């Protein structure tokens with residue numbers, strides 16, 4: 068029996084097990100929306116902006132490991148998704164985005180609400196399709212999910228002309244996908260794995276650098292086994308936070324620009340870096356030529372183009388992190404017999420000394436609210452059992468530094484693209500996946516205003532999602548750079564005069580708004596918010612002068628860090644001016 | 646160093662733009678590019694001439710391989726291979742140079758494919774050196790127009806470059 072393209076679309080989503088579809092309607096997708104009206108198994112979640120829909124799908128994907136799915140209309144609906152798609156692309160997040168398109172016979176005519184979205188998103192998708200014939204639709208959808216979720220995951224876009232969703236065809240669901248052009252390598256090369264294992268055995272000062280790939284391949288257990296068995300300290304990139312327990316004694320926290328002193332020191336001193344599922348982003352390496360000068364590098368990644376892209380690599384291993392680590396652990400257990408405790412003693416002692424020398428710190432006695440205190444309190448009250456989204460800026464870095472992520476898929480943060488406005492809709496997406504979990508977006512007063520309209524989505528769906536705004540009345544991270552490198556000339560970063568009343572905004576949407584202005588109010592506000600089963604905005608009026616430390620200035624080596632006390636002087640001067 | 650890379654791709658719409666987008670997006674240079682169907686009409690072959698150090702060429706071949714529509718990437722420069730390019734040159738020689746133009750064409754085994762009172766259009770096929778050489782000789786005769794196909798390349802059977 069022939070059914071319409073819109074029906075094929077819905078049947079295909081059911082086959083893929085899609086429950087939630089984040090989206091926004093418009094003329095050319097009405098065929099589908101009309102069917103969704105009565106649909107029970109696939110639920111469309113109406114966001115209030117298409118960017119919100121993509122970030123919500125992305126948050127859902129990061130929290131679950133499944134593909135996030137979105138549906139938008141043509142033209143402006145489609146172009147509004149671009150930031151979200153690029154965000155997912157940079158962080159290797161599986162998404163399948165459906166955009167409506169004008170009827171095939173109008174394509175290329177500059178028709179009303181026509182945009183060449185396939186052309187526009189070509190560089191920021193893993194792959195994309197324009198469906199030209201309804202007969203191809205089911206197969207394309209199957210392929211799209213396969214591409215999005217396998218290998219190095221990423222977003223895939225499918226452009227659906229209106230006549231394709233109204234046209235009819237038999238629904239034939241392909242059970243398998245076999246593409247001659249796309250065959251990711253999962254098994255690592257045995258010889259290389261062996262070599263890496265023996266290098267680990269010989270190394271005196273090894274460090275594991277874990278990235279988002281550990282999380283997407285589900286390799287946390289294997290990573291922990293490797294680290295614990297061989298007593299190697301682990302540092303996690305922003306995308307890798309949660310891949311290894313942040314509260315573990317072998318954890319070094321995050322490396323790089325705002326990394327810990329001890330992570331950066333350990334990398335710079337190390338004689339072997341075991342990089343797994345990470346891609347040596349410039350925020351991690353700092354000045355490349357001065358990065359880990361004494362280290363041999365073992366690099367495990369599923370994407371061959373990530374290897375030797377930024378740094379020289381001694382042992383490249385292309386493969387799925389989980390599979391590679393399983394083999395590596397096996398070799399280490401069976402072939403390499405070492406008394407690791409003895410071998411690592413000196414190195415771990417050195418690391419302990421660095422940790423003692425410069426632990427992560429801030430002024431804990433201040434009466435004014437320090438943002439780090441808020442993050443520590445959130446961690447304490449949730450016992451780490453929450454999903455934390457962040458916006459971008461200082462709020463993101465403080466979260467990464469002071470919340471100890473112990474489990475994978477508990478941090479949702481735009482790492483590669485650094486997209487302000489990501490966190491709130493992402494938290495909404497994650498809350499759909501885990502309705503009973505505490506989901507908190509740590510926000511900045513600037514970022515939250517970029518997708519604040521999603522309050523409506525949270526309220527109408529009765530989501531208990533929480534937003535903790537670290538309100539410094541500034542585009543804080545940019546202000547920090549201006550203070551340190553632009554003679555305190557705060558060009559267009561001061562939001563104070565126009566800072567809206569976030570409590571009232573929350574209330575206007577039908578959510579709850581709470582505010583804390585001094586340290587003693589932080590805990591009560593958090594406790595109250597966590598006890599409310601509705602969306603809550605918490606406005607934490609924090610010390611606007613607070614900066615993110617340590618900091619490696621752009622272009623410097625990662626051990627050339629600035630610390631709080633070095634800049635105290637300039638702060639005194641600031642006070643005098645105020 | 647200059648490399649000739651042969652890329653087998655699915656003969657689908659948009660593939661060329663994926664390939665050229667990869668080069669422009671990552672700041673790699675395309676010196677020439679030619680595309681055509683293979684015996685299998687579902688497959689096209691692209692011959693791309695690009696330049697870069699070993700590190701860049703490694704990235705280019707890996708990035709090409711990563712594209713979903715790419716079936717196979719071969720860096721011809723690593724193999725023993727034959728390269729050819731066809732050019733057409735419209736020359737407008739002075740009366741006294743006309744014979745010389747024809748003589749050069751003959752020496753280079755070119756053909757005159759069109760002529761008018763004032764011009765000859767010459768077709769030449771050859772490798773880079775040959776084409777550079779004939780251009781050098783014809784330039785003083787007055788080249789009016791010049792088009793080239795871009796290079797194509799094929800590997801030689803049975804011989805491995807050491």
Ligand SMILES: Cc1ncc(C[n+]2csc(CCOP(=O)(O)OP(=O)(O)O)c2C)c(N)n1
Nearest residue numbers: 460461462485487511512513514542543544
């Ligand atoms: C969409 C977007 N625009 C601009 C930037 C550049 N940027 C990075 S951090 C930042 C300031 C963010 O301010 P806020 O959300 O208040 O966070 P804070 O740093 O104050 O915690 C800006 C403008 C960005 N990352 N994303």
Ligand SMILES: [Mg+2]
Nearest residue numbers: 511512541543
């Ligand atoms: Mg701010």
